[in-house]
Amino acid sequence: MKSCSDIIVIGGGIIGLSIATELAHVGMTVTLIEKGVFGGEASVAAAGMLAPLKEFTKPGPLLDMGVRSLQLYKNWVLELKEATGIDCQLSTAGILTVAMTDMEEKWLQERYQWQKSEGYDIRLLSGKEVQKQEPHLSKMVRQAIYSPHEADINNRLLLEALVIQAKNRNVRLFQNTAVIRLKHAGRKMTGVVTDKGELEANHVIVAAGAWTADILRQVGVDVPVYPVRGQIAAVDSNHLPLSHVVFGKNGYLVPKQDRRIIVGATEDLAGFDRSSTVYGVSNVLTGAMSIVPAISEAPFLQAWAGLRPATADEHPILGPVPNWSGLTLACGHYRNGILLAPITAKLIAEYVSSDETEHMNPFLPNRFSLVSYEEK
Numbered sequence: 229m230k231s232c233s234d235i236i237v238i239g240g241g242i243i244g245l246s247i248a249t250e251l252a253h254v255g256m257t258v259t260l261i262e263k264g265v266f267g268g269e270a271s272v273a274a275a276g277m278l279a280p281l282k283e284f285t286k287p288g289p290l291l292d293m294g295v296r297s298l299q300l301y302k303n304w305v306l307e308l309k310e311a312t313g314i315d316c317q318l319s320t321a322g323i324l325t326v327a328m329t330d331m332e333e334k335w336l337q338e339r340y341q342w343q344k345s346e347g348y349d350i351r352l353l354s355g356k357e358v359q360k361q362e363p364h365l366s367k368m369v370r371q372a373i374y375s376p377h378e379a380d381i382n383n384r385l386l387l388e389a390l391v392i393q394a395k396n397r398n399v400r401l402f403q404n405t406a407v408i409r410l411k412h413a414g415r416k417m418t419g420v421v422t423d424k425g426e427l428e429a430n431h432v433i434v435a436a437g438a439w440t441a442d443i444l445r446q447v448g449v450d451v452p453v454y455p456v457r458g459q460i461a462a463v464d465s466n467h468l469p470l471s472h473v474v475f476g477k478n479g480y481l482v483p484k485q486d487r488r489i490i491v492g493a494t495e496d497l498a499g500f501d502r503s504s505t506v507y508g509v510s511n512v513l514t515g516a517m518s519i520v521p522a523i524s525e526a527p528f529l530q531a532w533a534g535l536r537p538a539t540a541d542e543h544p545i546l547g548p549v550p551n552w553s554g555l556t557l558a559c560g561h562y563r564n565g566i567l568l569a570p571i572t573a574k575l576i577a578e579y580v581s582s583d584e585t586e587h588m589n590p591f592l593p594n595r596f597s598l599v600s601y602e603e604k
């Protein structure tokens with residue numbers, strides 16, 4: 229197995245795949261190593277919403293990054309379709325964020341005010357107006373923000389397309405291969421040791437989602453990334469036309485072009501356990517029924533769970549590990565890794581090819597103290 233490339237990327241989720249394909253595109257030789265199957269963890273579990281305005285609760289660098297990433301999506305999926313033949317089903321019908329109680333109405337109006345004052349194209353709809361757009365919504369819905377430019381995608385198809393794109397661009401792909409440890413000479417990276425053998429590279433990018441901390445801990449670097457389980461389900465939309473993503477305080481519904489409606493999601497701390505529990509799934513379904521009561525008659529299809537890579541400040545961690553040469557992090561995308569994948573790939577490729585970190589300043593690892601307890 230011993231062989232050499234410019235870059236090794238650890239982790240074949242949406243973040244690792246996007247980075248690997250982008251680096252190959254700018255002329256690097258890249259090896260991507262995944263311990264399971266490509267995309268098989270958080271990335272396949274996601275609902276596929278591309279919704280920075282729904283997700284981020286205040287103006288700032290994370291919202292700016294989300295908006296920029298959303299803008300990249302249209303061309304990204306077009307390029308992927310041309311290169312792979314896969315249509316990732318980007319839907320641009322927009323997102324409705326609904327309020328059903330006094331408190332939610334207050335929260336919605338505050339959100340509307342700051343987003344409007346930042347210049348975003350959003351509309352505040354009355355209960356009647358929103359019922360016109362989505363007749364199956366609960367009569368309890370009093371108001372909604374309609375955000376016409378937010379979107380959703382079929383993340384399963386996106387992952388398939390990225391794997392093909394990576395192959396087209398000659399990325400060396402290893403599935404079912406776990407990185408056991410990082411290889412280094414002093415504080416300079418030299419490669420990785422996997423359960424199938426060793427690979428050499430002077431630059432290693434760790435994009436291992438919720439598992440990133442385990443990999444870095446072995447070299448005395450303590451990355452504040454931890455798993456937050458999301459339980460989620462799918463129902464058949466056959467009898468229930470729903471044309472927008474609907475998001476409320478009790479959950480969300482994401483209609484897909486393949487006739488599924490994805491309903492989600494819990495946020496629970498269960499370590500690395502990604503079972504679906506009776507409590508979790510029933511909460512998700514109850515939440516969805518409170519927003520769209522007719523969903524109670526929809527055939528149930530499936531429930532599953534994934535581990536979101538959360539960070540201490542809920543911002544991703546992107547860029548070089550301080551005091552190390554050739555060791556870069558791209559992790560901690562928490563609830564928004566699908567949304568943030570294209571911009572993450574661009575920023576990391578920019579850094580790797582030019583050493584430039586200016587555009588990812590707010591997300592650099594050096595905002596945390598990364599020295600592990602063993603080393604202190």
Ligand SMILES: Cc1cc2nc3c(=O)[nH]c(=O)nc-3n(C[C@H](O)[C@H](O)[C@H](O)COP(=O)(O)OP(=O)(O)OC[C@H]3O[C@@H](n4cnc5c(N)ncnc54)[C@H](O)[C@@H]3O)c2cc1C
Pocket residue numbers: 238239240241242243244261262263264265266267268269270271272273274275276277278405406407408435436437438439440443457458459460492493533534535536537558559560561562563564565566567568
């Ligand atoms: C229920 C749910 C709903 C979500 N909905 C959305 C949404 O609507 N929109 C959105 O933008 N985001 C959403 N997210 C968040 C999104 O899924 C994540 O932010 C994103 O998938 C993180 O991608 P990743 O590549 O960093 O992690 P992962 O997809 O977890 O990939 C990391 C990979 O690293 C591999 N790995 C770990 N250790 C090793 C090792 N030692 N050697 C080799 N490989 C290793 C793992 O096997 C894994 O495949 C959701 C998440 C969940 C759970």
